Amino acid sequence: MYDTPKSGVDVDAREVKISARGVQVFYGDTHAIKDVDVEIQDKMVTAFIGPSGCGKSTFLRCLNRMNDTIDICRVEGNINLDGENIYDAKVDPVQLRAKVGMVFQKPNPFPKSIYDNIAYGPRIHGLAKNKADLDEIVEKSLRRGAIWDEVKDRLHAPGTGLSGGQQQRLCIARAVATEPEVLLMDEPCSALDPIATAQVEELIDELRGNYSVVIVTHSMQQAARVSQKTAFFHLGNLVEFGETGQIFTNPEDPRTESYITGRIG
Amino acid sequence: MPLSLLIAIILIIGVVGYVLGRRRAMASAGGDSRGLHSLPVYYGSNVLLSVLVPAFAFIIIALIVIPLYIDTHVSAMITEADIGEGSSLGLVMAEVRRVAEGLDNAVAMGAISDEMARNAGANASDMAQRLRDAGQVITGEVTGNILAAAQEYRATSKILHVGMIVMALVIALGGFAFGYRRTEKDFRARNVVERVILAILIAAASVAILTTIGIILSLIFNTIEFFRIYPFTEFFFGLNWSPSFSGRGGSSELGFVPLLWGTLYISFIALSVAVPIGLFAAVYLSEYASPRVRSVAKPALEVLAGIPTIVYGLFALLTIGPMLTTVFGRDGLGWMGGASSVMTAGLVMGIMLIPFVSSLSDDIINAVPQAMRDGSLGLGATKSETIKQVILPAALPGIVGAILLAASRAIGETMIVVMGAGAAARLSLNPFEAMTTVTAKIVSQLTGDSDFSSPEALVAFALGMSLFVITLGMNILALHIVQKYREQYD
Amino acid sequence: MTDATAPMGADVPKKARKSSLYGTDDRTKKRNAAEKRFQMYGIAAIGIGIFFLVILLVSIVRSGVPAxxxxxxxxxxxxxxxxxxxxxxxxxxxxxxxxxxxxxxxxxxxxxxxxxxxxxxxxxxxxxxxxxxxxxxxxxxxxxxxxxxxxxxxxxxxxxxxxxxxxxxxxxxxxxxxxxxxxxxxxxxxxxxxxxxxxxxxxxxxxxNWDFITGADASENRPEQAGIGVAMIGSFFMMLVVLVLSLPIGVAASIYLEEFAPKNRFTDLIEVNISNLAAVPSIVFGILGLAVFIQFAHLPQSAPLVGGLVLTLMTLPTIIISTRASLKAVPPSIRDAALGVGASKMQAVFHHVLPLAAPGILTGTIIGLAQALGETAPLLLIGMVGYIATNYPEGIASGFLDPNSSMPAQIYEWSKRADPAYYERAWGGIIILLLFLMTMNIIAIILRRRFERRW
Known part of the structure; x- marks a missing residue:
């Protein structure tokens, strides 16, 4: 139904959505991210791979300032979204997170109805003028989350009653509902079974038509399947960043090669 | 022989048993402890426990049964004629016990001889006079029958007491012989000792059940007694509370409704102070406060929980009451008659409950998984939106449980209302008026030397029963809700 | 997946609110204001709580120190x-x-x-x-x-x-x-x-005024002579009873429930009983004491022994709950290690688990005792009030059995007397009571800090 991800996309023609320069992250005294430069382009999927504890999730959480919620975390360097520094004092993280949505490792639907889960973002950001408007946003988001057919008859049932894969697609739909420009996904399939994983991966590929998607994964196959560009992190350093095909077939750095061939990680 | 001496003798028998048992075990193994089934300690302990457990069990049972037996035995001697107008069997029996005790003391002091005390033909009023001369407290009129009953009381209790001592010693020695005879090298002493210890552990755990049974029995018997002399509908639906002070008259009105109203009104005010403050404090401490603020503010609030209620009572009576009077009293707005009022007690009780609500809510809010917060913040919600729309709804059942527990605390609280709420039962809406509560009336009806047979005293047990049932119901419901809530996130 | 693809591609709305991150829009300003307000409520709540604490402490010290x-x-x-x-x-x-x-x-x-x-x-x-x-x-x-x-x-x-x-x-x-x-x-x-x-x-x-600390109570119109010393001795004997009874019974019950109890109806019954007894109003324990110990067993009124018994029953649930928590905190690997070398279950518990849990048990017991020391309501019902404690007990038996008061009951008694000079005594008594409680709690905190173990 869709092309293999690597082909048919002109990687360099896309505009740069997020550019990070010299990013350092500290957790108290621990230096978690060391001088990372990366450019994330619009309308494509960028994957962050690397062994556990390499800092890929930490870096992802810098992109929508989720790290602000951790007291001991300190971020240095520049991260620009459409040319604007998101760590600038004038930037309100709340507005930023509406533009840069996030999907988490474990599906975390709120203990509310499916409808209210989706409507939560639009409500707090005031995206709907009236009830009909909101209904429309909810339906559109659930369709984009590829879960509309499964839940349209029970929109007012609790979201926690869905299966794991459905819950994760609900969470993606919830993130989409606020009309973000970038979607960050932190190992979105790690808690799912293979069938649910396939469904979510398929969804990710569709989402790239509208959004810039960044996905953290520890599964190299998944990175190869869904992403156009891949960044390899190791011990807080960005070791290699390039086209996914390039990274997997012909890595430049020996560490990348070791990881891909299974010698480290 | 005093009880303490008996216990000491049994303990000595036990210790001797321990030493001998151990020695016998070692001897049976030829002095080599490796030949024994268990460690030598267990052989000694086996004899020790064989002495102590049955003997003490017997003493405890005897101490409960003997007075019961004496009471029923002696009260059979009391005739209808001995129970005067307005009196009761309980009162007469109390008199009998006093006379018996007086006889004991008088004999001990040497004021009368033992024969005289036992003399069945003794003149009652003469004897009463002698007892009074000897400094004994004899209040009522001592009739011949009462004196005879008292003498019978003395005689029976003496016989039974001696019997108990002899029996206890026999049982202790028997236990000694039993344990000692069993001691030889193949005897599984450890298993036996451990089984006895397990039984002791079970007995200790059963104290909780015994306490509950004790509470229920002490409430039920007296409550039934109360409803026998006071109609139950008038208690539950009576709108007036005015016990007569003579203690005997039938003119008392003992209506539960005004007390319940006072209790609920004060609890309501207390909760309307404690719940918002406690809840907001908990939210702030768990979601916003920096570790430094938390390390100061949390213990500071918890200090409020460690302060005894008598301190809050005094605070209500001497600080908050007068403070409110200056604003709302006669010199101010004129709403308040005296320092005691529903508001005084409610406010102070609210202060007391703040840490209770806040620490319970804190636990419950912290039980909401971090993933919920991340999910909401990741969508661009502010912290307060996350708290109001995600965390609090998710924590709602737990918080409701916490509030129920706080309410049950408020309803059962005694000292603050005794000292701060006033003594007059009143059905009124004015929170600045003095009212009284169930607990305050339990205290006032049962303190002082009231006899336990008048409706004015017995009503306290009916009040206690109602209080127990109400708070128990709330606690069970609250614990159930909180438990269900915790299971959801475990 | 057809439903997902349909609205995509060309008809994706170009973001209407594509705006710079640097400017804060009106809605966000409003939301941030609401956020600030909400935080202020929290600060205010804590402020009010601490304010009450300060008023309470100030009135205690100001009114009590003159005593x-x-x-x-x-x-x-x-x-x-x-x-x-x-x-x-x-x-x-x-x-x-x-x-x-x-x-x-x-x-x-x-x-x-x-x-x-x-x-x-x-x-x-x-x-x-x-x-x-x-x-x-x-x-x-x-x-x-x-x-x-x-x-x-x-x-x-x-x-x-x-x-x-x-x-x-x-x-x-x-x-x-x-x-x-x-x-x-x-x-x-x-x-x-x-x-x-x-x-x-x-x-x-x-x-x-040493006599205030060591002295006896005085009659209604001689507040200048009244002291809290005798009541302190009454409290001491009561605490002795509580300690001697509630610690062994509480620990034994906890060991049974935590280590040996099979999962059955009887165990459930005990569990339910303990959690409910912990929440029964203290006055109900007073009624129990009155009916069982005085009405039924004819123990002397106002005696510290009876007070101690009532407070024991009241404190037991607290001690059992904290003891069980400390037993639970000892990891199962310790038990397995002992069982593995051939110890019986009883030996594993008494030789290994109990000593490791001891600091926690002690802390819980001290906190339970502190709670019992400050308790008043049940003591009122067994005659610890209205009694003028003017005599020091003569010896140990008299300390347990002769009528006496307790510190909180004495304070309550003073608060009821007409002469305002007694109010000063009551506050002063509270200072002494709180000093005792503070000392006990500090000991408990030190014990906890000193022996806290992370497994």
Whole structure:
């Protein structure tokens, strides 16, 4: 139904959505991210791979300032979204997170109805003028989350009653509902079974038509399947960043090669 | 022989048993402890426990049964004629016990001889006079029958007491012989000792059940007694509370409704102070406060929980009451008659409950998984939106449980209302008026030397029963809700 | 997946609110304001809580500290032999025959002499008996006790510290003012003038009041003599009973429930009972004590033994709950290790688990005891109030069985008395009670810090 991800996309023609320069992250005294430069382009999927504890999730959480919620975390360097520094004092993280949505490792639907889960973002950001408007946003988001057919008859049932894969697609739909420009996904399939994983991966590929998607994964196959560009992190350093095909077939750095061939990680 | 001496003798028998048992075990193994089934300690302990457990069990049972037996035995001697107008069997029996005790003391002091005390033909009023001369407290009129009953009381209790001592010693020695005879090298002493210890552990755990049974029995018997002399509908639906002070008259009105109203009104005010403050404090401490603020503010609030209620009572009576009077009293707005009022007690009780609500809510809010917060913040919600729309709804059942527990605390609280709420039962809406509560009336009806047979005293047990049932119901419901809530996130 | 693809591609709306991150839009401003407000509510709530705590502590300290000082009149008293020992033989029986009425004039005279000897002192009080109102009603009895103990000093002049009347004491502590005295027949303005001058002359002094800490309660109209010492002993004996009973029973019950109890109806019943008993109002335990220990078992009223029994039943759930938590905190690997070398289950528990849990158990017990020490309501029902605790117990048995009060019951008793001087005593008693509780809690915290173990 869709092309293999690597082909048919002109990687360099896309505009740069997020550019990070010299990013350092500290957790108290621990230096978690060391001088990372990366450019994330619009309308494509960028994957962050690397062994556990390499800092890929930490870096992802810098992109929508989720790290602000951790007291001991300190971020240095520049991260620009459409040319604007998101760590600038004038930037309100709340507005930023509406533009840069996030999907988490474990599906975390709120203990509310499916409808209210989706409507939560639009409500707090005031995206709907009236009830009909909101209904429309909810339906559109659930369709984009590829879960509309499964839940349209029970929109007012609790979201926690869905299966794991459905819950994760609900969470993606919830993130989409606020009309973000970038979607960050932190190992979105790690808690799912293979069938649910396939469904979510398929969804990710569709989402790239509208959004810039960044996905953290520890599964190299998944990175190869869904992403156009891949960044390899190791011990807080960005070791290699390039086209996914390039990274997997012909890595430049020996560490990348070791990881891909299974010698480290 | 005093009880303490008996216990000491049994303990000595036990210790001797321990030493001998151990020695016998070692001897049976030829002095080599490796030949024994268990460690030598267990052989000694086996004899020790064989002495102590049955003997003490017997003493405890005897101490409960003997007075019961004496009471029923002696009260059979009391005739209808001995129970005067307005009196009761309980009162007469109390008199009998006093006379018996007086006889004991008088004999001990040497004021009368033992024969005289036992003399069945003794003149009652003469004897009463002698007892009074000897400094004994004899209040009522001592009739011949009462004196005879008292003498019978003395005689029976003496016989039974001696019997108990002899029996206890026999049982202790028997236990000694039993344990000692069993001691030889193949005897599984450890298993036996451990089984006895397990039984002791079970007995200790059963104290909780015994306490509950004790509470229920002490409430039920007296409550039934109360409803026998006071109609139950008038208690539950009576709108007036005015016990007569003579203690005997039938003119008392003992209506539960005004007390319940006072209790609920004060609890309501207390909760309307404690719940918002406690809840907001908990939210702030768990979601916003920096570790430094938390390390100061949390213990500071918890200090409020460690302060005894008598301190809050005094605070209500001497600080908050007068403070409110200056604003709302006669010199101010004129709403308040005296320092005691529903508001005084409610406010102070609210202060007391703040840490209770806040620490319970804190636990419950912290039980909401971090993933919920991340999910909401990741969508661009502010912290307060996350708290109001995600965390609090998710924590709602737990918080409701916490509030129920706080309410049950408020309803059962005694000292603050005794000292701060006033003594007059009143059905009124004015929170600045003095009212009284169930607990305050339990205290006032049962303190002082009231006899336990008048409706004015017995009503306290009916009040206690109602209080127990109400708070128990709330606690069970609250614990159930909180438990269900915790299971959801475990 | 057809439903997902349909609305995509061309018809994706170009973001209408594509705006710079640098400017904050109105809605966000409003939301941030709401956020600020919400945070303010939280700060306000904590502020109110701490504010109440401060008021409470300030009123305790401000009203209670004066109870620790007492006004005395220091004068030489001539122990007139003609009055105290008319026979002149120092026979104790004869000396005892002189009642306090014989002593009172000596004190009056002694003060009057001092007044007349002090230079530059003017007063309208011209008679020795006018001095009586400045002196505590207890003073003659105190002097009498002194003389009976030291009969050889009869006939001599002794420097004596006479307890001042509570009105004089109150005047020294600003509790009694000239306005309040106008309607008070216990003292006159003239006395206050005299007091002012005697203070200047150094005859009247406020000194630290050890008698408040060690002394006995006094009757309704002698607040200046009342102390909390006897009630403290009553509390001590009660705590002894609580400790001796609740610690072993609580630990045994916890060991059974945590380590041995099978999952069955009986265990569930015990569990439900414990969690409910922990929430039963304390007054209900008072009713239990009254009905079972006094009405049924005929134990003496007001006895610390009965108080201790009631408080034991009340404290047990607390101790069981905390003991079980400390037992649960010992990891199963310890039990497995002991069982693995062939220990019986009982040995594993008593040799390994219990010692490791001991600090936690001790901490819980101290906190339970502190709770019991401050408890009042159940004690009211078993007769610990209305009783004037003027006698020290004679020996241990009497300490358990003779009527006594407890610190909180004594404080309640004082708070009910009419003379405001007793309120000061009540607050002072609270300071002592809180010092005890603070000490206990600090010990518990230190124990917890010192022995805290992370597995």
């Amino acid at each position: 620790f000082t007492q006004t005395f009149i220091e004068v030489p008293v001539y122990l007139n032999e003609e009055v105290l020992d008319p026979n002149g033989n120092r026979d104790p029986d004869d000396l005892r025959r002189v009642s306090t009425f014989g002593y009172a004039p000596l004190i009056d005279q002694a003060i009057f002499n001092q007044v007349q000897q002090t230079e530059g002192l003017t007063t309208t009080l011209e008679d020795a008996s006018d001095m009586r109102k400045m002196v505590s009603a207890s003073a003659p009895a105190i002097l009498r006790d002194y003389v009976l103990a030291n009969p050889d000093e009869i006939g001599e002049t002794v420097d004596f510290r006479i307890l001042a009347a509570s009105r004089v004491d109150g005047y020294m502590k600003d509790r009694v003012t000239r306005e309040s005295v106008a309607r008070d027949k216990n003292i006159d303005a003239a006395h206050l003038d005299l007091v002012d001058q005697l203070v200047e002359a150094g005859t009247i002094k406020r000194e630290f």
